[in-house]
Amino acid sequence: KMAPGIGGFGGLFPLGDSYLVASTDGVGTKLKLAFETRNHETIGIDLVAMSVNDIVTSGAKPLFFLDYFATSNLDVDLAEKVIKGIVNGCQQSDCVLLGGETAEMPDFYAKGEYDLSGFAVGIVKKESLIDGKNIKRGDVLIGFPSSGVHSNGFSLVRRVLSQSGSSLSDKLPGHNTEQITLGEALMAPTVIYVKQVLDIVSKGGVKGIAHITGGGFTDNIPRVFPPGLGANIFTNSWDVPSLFKWLQEAGKIDDAEMRRTFNMGIGLVAVVSPVASERILGEHGTVCRIGEVVEGEGVKFI
Amino acid sequence: KMAPGIGGFGGLFPLGDSYLVASTDGVGTKLKLAFETRNHETIGIDLVAMSVNDIVTSGAKPLFFLDYFATSNLDVDLAEKVIKGIVNGCQQSDCVLLGGETAEMPDFYAKGEYDLSGFAVGIVKKESLIDGKNIKRGDVLIGFPSSGVHSNGFSLVRRVLSQSGSSLSDKLPGHNTEQITLGEALMAPTVIYVKQVLDIVSKGGVKGIAHITGGGFTDNIPRVFPPGLGANIFTNSWDVPSLFKWLQEAGKIDDAEMRRTFNMGIGLVAVVSPVASERILGEHGTVCRIGEVVEGEGVKFI
Structure with a gap:
């Protein structure tokens, strides 16, 4: 079976x-x-x-x-x-x-x-059931903020730590609100999106949801699309947290590898109708409009 | 919760x-x-x-x-x-x-x-739901044969192997049907009792079932009994397979430790009404009547 x-x-x-x-x-x-x-x-x-x-x-x-x-x-x-x-x-x-x-x-x-x-x-x-099959061109990608790298990409994280000679007790550079260590930033627990997602889903218009794990946007977002549809991601629509900037610089990692390893600050993506997107963006201060559904395949970063 | x-x-x-x-x-x-x-x-x-x-x-x-x-x-x-x-x-x-x-x-x-x-x-x-709560004094324990040690007690198995200087390619002594090695006997896959148990359950009279894992009869059988009831196990009612005899001798293990570590040849025990026991023993050639429910607590080997 x-x-x-x-x-x-x-x-x-x-x-x-x-x-x-x-x-x-x-x-x-x-x-x-x-x-x-x-x-x-x-x-x-x-x-x-x-x-x-x-x-x-x-x-x-x-x-x-x-x-x-x-x-x-x-x-x-x-x-x-x-x-x-x-x-x-x-x-x-x-x-x-x-x-x-x-x-x-x-x-x-x-x-x-x-x-x-x-x-x-x-x-x-x-x-x-939400399975992505009603997703259409023009639907909106709503991004839910992550708390950090969550639970993926740690083999690369450990390589960066070791190659850069950094210690887990070093302060995270560029973190503006309060001084935290690399260890604290990396260990931040994964956000559990259950209650927020179920609330949004209950009000309708949600067509597909991608959990951004190993493979990042690049691999996980296309998993919810019907054939012939892809996404444009507006890379300036959210602030990439300083932890990712540090990882990229310290590890000399190119954009493509970053995006297919890490969540880059967005841990879950919902694909919703334009009407639902207005409602969700109004009701949930922390989420943002990070992209749109287009004809084609895969994810394009613009 | x-x-x-x-x-x-x-x-x-x-x-x-x-x-x-x-x-x-x-x-x-x-x-x-x-x-x-x-x-x-x-x-x-x-x-x-x-x-x-x-x-x-x-x-x-x-x-x-x-x-x-x-x-x-x-x-x-x-x-x-x-x-x-x-x-x-x-x-x-x-x-x-x-x-x-x-x-x-x-x-x-x-x-x-x-x-x-x-x-x-x-x-x-x-x-x-089968939860043991209708078990009564005089109910019958039906034993289902195991294929060997199944997936428990291997820390002790490994100690016996190492202390006795035995090799996994040594022949298992006393095995009478065909020559098999210790490795083959020990690796025999765990019996899956699902179909046989569901068939027996569907015909009624089954009140409690114990999966004999780590802890053996001693720990697992009492888990299904209501307070105030225990079991007498008729130790001569089935043949203990030669693998267990070898383990006991090679490891100089006493009966009590054997019985609370290994299944001793019986991998699952059903507690059934006397009427159901007659039917089950008639229909299933491989199972046997290994004990009965008595007043008291725990398991007694007689």
Whole structure:
């Protein structure tokens, strides 16, 4: 049996007049930074975010979450910190932490290290499924701000850190509101978009939603478009946060690689009708109009 | 929010007139034996088995499964072998492989090694939920044969191997049907009980089901009993397979530790009414009557 929804952001399973929508993900090598900064309190938020943000792209409400925590020798204090973050993430997503597995696997992980994976299930009425198929030329791309690099691109982040000789305790250059360190900026927990997205979806006009993960705009936005349609992105329509500017300069990374690795300050993109876009931009101060749907394929940065 | 069903074999989420039942698990250090024997074809069956056998203890039919595969540097050939086992496990469980995540995490895993976790979701009508609460004194314990140690107790298995100086290519002593190696016996894939259990459940009289994982009979059987009830296990009612006899002798392990680590040849136990037990024993040649429900607490081996 093949899954009907495989290849989207979440897998779809038909159940009566609804779909169950499921997603699984980890937090990748962001974990290495958690180990180095000894910040284990928020990595669980990242874990929940990665799966529930996938699910909500279908318009589905997350129902429950399960986690898998694997380590060589269980450190109960450390595990509690991680679980606390997971509980926080579930609260932000209004979903139940239904279970989990703590696996003690000697000789698998380095001392003090662990891996995490998460699994979320949501539900959406079939008639309310958001799948991008009604997207038309002239529809508007609404961008939702990210809190930083979220949980993707950390292999590149670590290369930049090591090549530039920077320390996680160095101050982030160009950050104008308050002085924070590179470590703090990089560990900022992934935004959970569930409540905001479900609110917007409930008012109509939302046709497609892309969770901006590994692959950035370049790979993730086209996943929601019907054949023959693409997007123009207005690169001056939002401020790229200073963390990305630092990464680009310190790592001597070109624009194309930046855009297909990082979210560049926009963690989720909704494709909506022009009418809905006016309403959403009026009601939600933090989102912005970052592009439009055009004929063609792929994403063009203008 | 706390989950209603947490602590059982699967978490329960109420949905209309049904419960969604979810479980997550890995295969633990059985993976180390997969690495050593280079047998990656069946570990995916183990992965699916661990979760779906949990779910079916509620009488739930598995709907779908997702896997998480993490490794330092992706070896596509190896990953394909693993996924093939997962697909096989899903077929045996009659459930859909709805998605998965392949995580490449440099510096997390040793060369050629990987970790796996799996997530399964099933469904059962509320009125058909099996939760042990109707279990009465005099009910019968039906044992379903295992294929070996399944996916638990491998830390102890590895200790026995190393302390006894045995090699995975040594023949298993006392195995009477055909000559197999220790490696083959230990890597035998976990039995997936889904179809057999759902068939038996559909005919009525099944009150509780225990999946015999880490903790063996000692820890897993009491999980399904109401307060004040326990079980007598008739230790002579089935033949303990030669693999367990070898482990006990080679590792100088006492009975109590064997019984709270390994399944001893019985991978799943159903608690059924005496009437249902007659029918089940008549229809299913491979199962046997291994015990009965008595007043008291815990499991007594007689």
